[in-house]
Amino acid sequence: MKYCSECGQPVRLLVPDGDNRPRHVCGACQTIHYQNPKIVAGTLPVWSEQILLCRRAIEPRYGLWTLPAGFMENGETMEQAAERESQEEANANIEIKQLYTIISLPHINQVYAIYRARLCDMDYSPGTESLEVKLFHESEIPWDRLAFRTIHYTLKQYFLDRKKGQFPLHTHTILANNRETPDPGN
Amino acid sequence: MKYCSECGQPVRLLVPDGDNRPRHVCGACQTIHYQNPKIVAGTLPVWSEQILLCRRAIEPRYGLWTLPAGFMENGETMEQAAERESQEEANANIEIKQLYTIISLPHINQVYAIYRARLCDMDYSPGTESLEVKLFHESEIPWDRLAFRTIHYTLKQYFLDRKKGQFPLHTHTILANNRETPDPGN
Numbered sequence: 001m002k003y004c005s006e007c008g009q010p011v012r013l014l015v016p017d018g019d020n021r022p023r024h025v026c027g028a029c030q031t032i033h034y035q036n037p038k039i040v041a042g043t044l045p046v047w048s049e050q051i052l053l054c055r056r057a058i059e060p061r062y063g064l065w066t067l068p069a070g071f072m073e074n075g076e077t078m079e080q081a082a083e084r085e086s087q088e089e090a091n092a093n094i095e096i097k098q099l100y101t102i103i104s105l106p107h108i109n110q111v112y113a114i115y116r117a118r119l120c121d122m123d124y125s126p127g128t129e130s131l132e133v134k135l136f137h138e139s140e141i142p143w144d145r146l147a148f149r150t151i152h153y154t155l156k157q158y159f160l161d162r163k164k165g166q167f168p169l170h171t172h173t174i175l176a177n178n179r180e181t182p183d184p185g186n
Numbered sequence: 187m188k189y190c191s192e193c194g195q196p197v198r199l200l201v202p203d204g205d206n207r208p209r210h211v212c213g214a215c216q217t218i219h220y221q222n223p224k225i226v227a228g229t230l231p232v233w234s235e236q237i238l239l240c241r242r243a244i245e246p247r248y249g250l251w252t253l254p255a256g257f258m259e260n261g262e263t264m265e266q267a268a269e270r271e272s273q274e275e276a277n278a279n280i281e282i283k284q285l286y287t288i289i290s291l292p293h294i295n296q297v298y299a300i301y302r303a304r305l306c307d308m309d310y311s312p313g314t315e316s317l318e319v320k321l322f323h324e325s326e327i328p329w330d331r332l333a334f335r336t337i338h339y340t341l342k343q344y345f346l347d348r349k350k351g352q353f354p355l356h357t358h359t360i361l362a363n364n365r366e367t368p369d370p371g372n
Contacts, residue, residue, distance in 0.1 A: 003194035005187045005210075005219070010194070018314065020274075021259065024191075033191070037258050038222045039297060072223050073207065077290035077359045078297055099357050102285060102299075104263035111225060111264055113288075128204065169355045171285050173263045 006031045037109040040150075041081035042069020043117040044158055045094050050135035051155065052119055053142075054089045057131045061147035067114060067154065068092065070129075082115045090133040093120040099169060101154045107176040112150040116158070116167055149174050192217045223295040226336075227267035228255020229303040230344055231280050236321035237341065238305055239328075240275045243317045247333035253300060253340065254278065256315075268301045276319045279306040285355060287340045293362040298336040302344070302353055335360050 004026035072081035190212035258267035
């Protein structure tokens with residue numbers, strides 16, 4: 001951020017009065033511009049024993065497999081964002097069952113929220129951001145071709161939980177350099 | 187948003203190619219400026235039978251009671267944000283137990299994430315954003331003097347769950363005009 005989005009004049013990075021961290025502050029109109037983490041909402045669509053994955057048609061991670069997920073938009077609930085992304089990326093009709101993983105990624109200022117969902121029918125197809133969309137049994141998951149560690153974590157938990165027949169919420173943190181923190185409480 | 191934060195030239199509201207909703211796009215450098223919901227993270231600090239509430243020293247809702255909570259910052263995990271807010275608003279030493287309520291507020295582009303927490307000691311005091319900080323038994327909660335509906339919802343669920351001895355995650359939506367949606371699944 002170099003210029004004020006309110007008045008177009010240059011901003012400076014400084015700690016405002018009563019604050020405790022640097023913000024972009026306009027030298028002309030004094031507007032303080034806060035920057036905050038974004039939510040990535042998505043689903044884990046389940047069809048009997050199989051999971052629906054999308055192969056990415058966009059960067060980053062072009063060509064790798066992921067669950068349908070994307071940035072939550074203003075004016076949405078988290079569930080609506082997860083449903084919309086499932087439609088946009090996989091044209092998938094899903095029914096949200098439960099918030100399943102919440103994953104903080106502080107190094108890239110994101111929080112993932114993935115819902116366990118029921119795939120309602122086989123009428124799915126690639127959206128504009130997907131090369132292909134396909135159902136996978138556990139033994140077929142392309143573990144070394146997954147796009148994101150959040151997806152790897154969510155799928156791993158799901159197959160473990162499915163064996164136990166219980167699907168508690170998993171809260172988790174993924175740090176830079178492949179460090180992960182253990183699952184606290186949930 | 188009126189000006190581009192990258193180059194200082196005027197932005198226009200238009201639907202970019204391949205997108206499906208209006209964005210602020212710079213007429214000069216073509217940067218697309220996305221706006222997304224913010225996360226408000228906080229805690230429900232429990233001391234035996236009592237709950238710690240803060241009386242707000244700032245607008246909005248000056249003078250009304252709330253749980254310690256505030257906007258998650260870049261570079262934090264959701265748990266770190268909740269802990270930091272408990273420190274800043276109540277100088278409270280807490281131990282996070284569990285993610286307890288996740289509440290979408292689509293009309294104001296916020297998602298609340300409140301953690302059930304253990305208050306570790308009685309060494310709490312008002313931070314700069316609080317007029318006073320106080321422990322309340324259930325019968326003493328100032329229900330008609332609470333600052334936000336998210337706080338009302340979270341406290342209500344907590345006292346119901348405490349009677350049952352179980353504290354499942356509650357996902358919820360609060361809409362404008364006092365409309366709320368029922369708790370799905372969780």
